[in-house]
Amino acid sequence: MIDLRFSEAELEARRDxxxxxxxxxxxxxxxxxxxxxxxxxxxxxxxAYLAVEALGAERVHGLVLPARVSSDDNMSDAExxxxxxxxxxxxxxxxxxxxALLAAYPEAEGDHxxxxxxxxxxxxxxxxxxxxxxxxxxxxxxxxxxxxVGYFTKYGDGAVDCHPIGNLYKQQVRxxxxxxxxxxxxxxxxxxxxxxxDQTDEDExxxxxxxxxxxxxxxxDGPLSVAATARRLEVxxxxxxxxxxxxxxxxxxxxAPPAPEPLE
Ligand SMILES: Nc1ncnc2c1ncn2[C@@H]1O[C@H](COP(=O)(O)OP(=O)(O)OC[C@H]2O[C@@H]([n+]3cccc(C(=O)O)c3)[C@H](O)[C@@H]2O)[C@@H](O)[C@H]1O
Ligand SMILES: Nc1ncnc2c1ncn2[C@@H]1O[C@H](COP(=O)(O)OP(=O)(O)OP(=O)(O)O)[C@@H](O)[C@H]1O
Ligand SMILES: [Mg+2]
Numbered sequence: 001m002i003d004l005r006f007s008e009a010e011l012e013a014r015r016d017x018x019x020x021x022x023x024x025x026x027x028x029x030x031x032x033x034x035x036x037x038x039x040x041x042x043x044x045x046x047x048a049y050l051a052v053e054a055l056g057a058e059r060v061h062g063l064v065l066p067a068r069v070s071s072d073d074n075m076s077d078a079e080x081x082x083x084x085x086x087x088x089x090x091x092x093x094x095x096x097x098x099x100a101l102l103a104a105y106p107e108a109e110g111d112h113x114x115x116x117x118x119x120x121x122x123x124x125x126x127x128x129x130x131x132x133x134x135x136x137x138x139x140x141x142x143x144x145x146x147x148x149v150g151y152f153t154k155y156g157d158g159a160v161d162c163h164p165i166g167n168l169y170k171q172q173v174r175x176x177x178x179x180x181x182x183x184x185x186x187x188x189x190x191x192x193x194x195x196x197x198d199q200t201d202e203d204e205x206x207x208x209x210x211x212x213x214x215x216x217x218x219x220x221d222g223p224l225s226v227a228a229t230a231r232r233l234e235v236x237x238x239x240x241x242x243x244x245x246x247x248x249x250x251x252x253x254x255x256a257p258p259a260p261e262p263l264e
Contacts, residue, residue, distance in 0.1 A: 001233060002214040005175045014172075015050075015179060018164050022054035022139070025162045029137055033059030035130045036139040037123050037157070038089065039194065040077030042177050042186055043141040047164055049180035051139055052085045061130060062089035065123045067098065069197050077186055084183075090130075094122045116195025120156025128159070137161040145170040145209060148216050149243060150250020151193075151201065158253060169213040207243070211235060215243045 006014055026034060034051050038044050051060045062082040066075045075091075082089035098119055101108075108114045127138045140160030142152050144167055152158045165173055170191070177187050191201040191209065202208045207215075211233070216222075219229040219240055226244065230237040 001210045002217060004169050004171045004213055004217060006172065011175065011179055014168075015176060018050055018176075019054040021162070022051055022164050026055060026059075026137060029161070031137055032135045033061065033137075034139045035061045035063060035127055035134070035136045036141060037127060038062040038064050038078035038081055040074035040081070040186065040189075041141075041191060042182070042189065043143060043146075043165065043173060043191075044078070045081050045182050045186050046173050046177040046180065047139050047141045048081050048085055048087065049177070049182055050164055052087060053180065057085055057087040060085070060087045061134065061136065062087055063123070063126055063130060064089055064091045065094050065126060066091065067093075067119045067194070068095045069119075069199075070194055074192075074194060077183075077189075080183070081186070092126055094119055094126070097122045097125075112196040116193070116199075117153045117156055119195055120153035120193075121159070124156055124159040131161075139164060140166065142166055143168050143170055143173050144221075145212055145216060146201075147254060148220055148250075149205065149212070149246035150253045151205060151246075152253070153195075154253050169216065170209040171213050205246075207239065211239070212243060215240050220244060220247050 033055060036044060036047055036051065038048060048060065048062060064075060064078040064082070079089070079091070098115065101118055102115070130136065131138045138160045140163040142157065142163055143165050146152050147166060168176065174187050192199055193201060205212065214233050215229060218224045218232060219226060220243060224232065226237050226240045229240045
């Protein structure tokens with residue numbers, strides 16, 4: 001595919017840039033620190049490392065928020081990140097809240113997408129409970145690859161105050177994570193939203209991240225046509241069109257909700 005990893009000098013510059021971004025966001029908001037959800041996945045791990053580098057561990061708080069479908073391994077990795085970084089964290093079960101939602105609206109029972117998205121939104125509620133109470137910003141963990149295809153829950157993991165790694169493709173997130181000293185097992189683990197049992201990003205999206213990144217950088221974020229991208233990457237044009245379709249269908253997730261134009 002295409003190697004999107006930065007040169008050593010560029011990586012250093014990117015790292016400094018993102019660290020400074022986090023400092024600037026906190027300073028501009030006049031808050032004391034940040035909170036973020038820790039899933040044991042590489043996106044939240046990377047943002048935790050960046051935040052600690054930017055602000056110091058005492059200004060970063062983690063929330064480990066297990067649901068019924070969360071694996072013990074991921075939850076213990078999430079706690080390990082907080083411990084390694086010497087940042088404070090809480091562990092709060094989200095399932096009782098999800099169960100309360102389903103008790104109030106049993107029609108959604110068994111709808112794994114609606115219930116999975118509700119899990120992501122319950123996590124957002126906890127993030128903002130802490131942010132409001134402690135005077136913190138909620139750090140997003142979304143990267144460019146997920147954002148471009150809308151692979152996040154609107155007002156769930158998408159409900160954040162800023163996106164420190166929002167311009168980085170998944171390959172670049174992994175590279176940055178290594179440079180920051182994140183554990184190698186976390187860098188290479190299979191990405192999963194863990195909104196329902198046995199979910200993985202690449203299975204659900206129907207494409208692997210290296211191919212997705214290559215299509216994004218060539219076509220969606222780059223100058224090449226569908227046909228030229230397919231030729232360059234030696235993929236079926238239908239795969240490029242599929243990514244283009246996800247990008248277009250998820251535009252609503254990347255902008256503020258519209259209101260009618262003012263009447264003349
Ligand atoms: N054109 C349009 N203009 C304005 N709003 C529009 C719309 N189309 C749908 N909508 C609204 O958006 C809703 C659908 O969006 P949403 O609720 O997000 O739901 P949806 O996009 O269907 O599902 C979220 C996807 O993101 C994945 N995910 C979620 C969370 C974390 C991660 C991860 O990688 O960790 C991945 C999840 O597995 C699933 O594939 C609709 O119910 C409707 O309310
Ligand atoms: N069990 C959880 N506890 C706390 N936060 C969570 C949990 N599950 C998901 N999140 C939050 O939702 C975000 C989105 O999940 P996502 O899977 O895209 O990222 P990740 O788990 O950090 O990395 P990866 O995509 O490689 O799995 C996480 O980064 C984290 O902030
Ligand atoms: Mg994950």
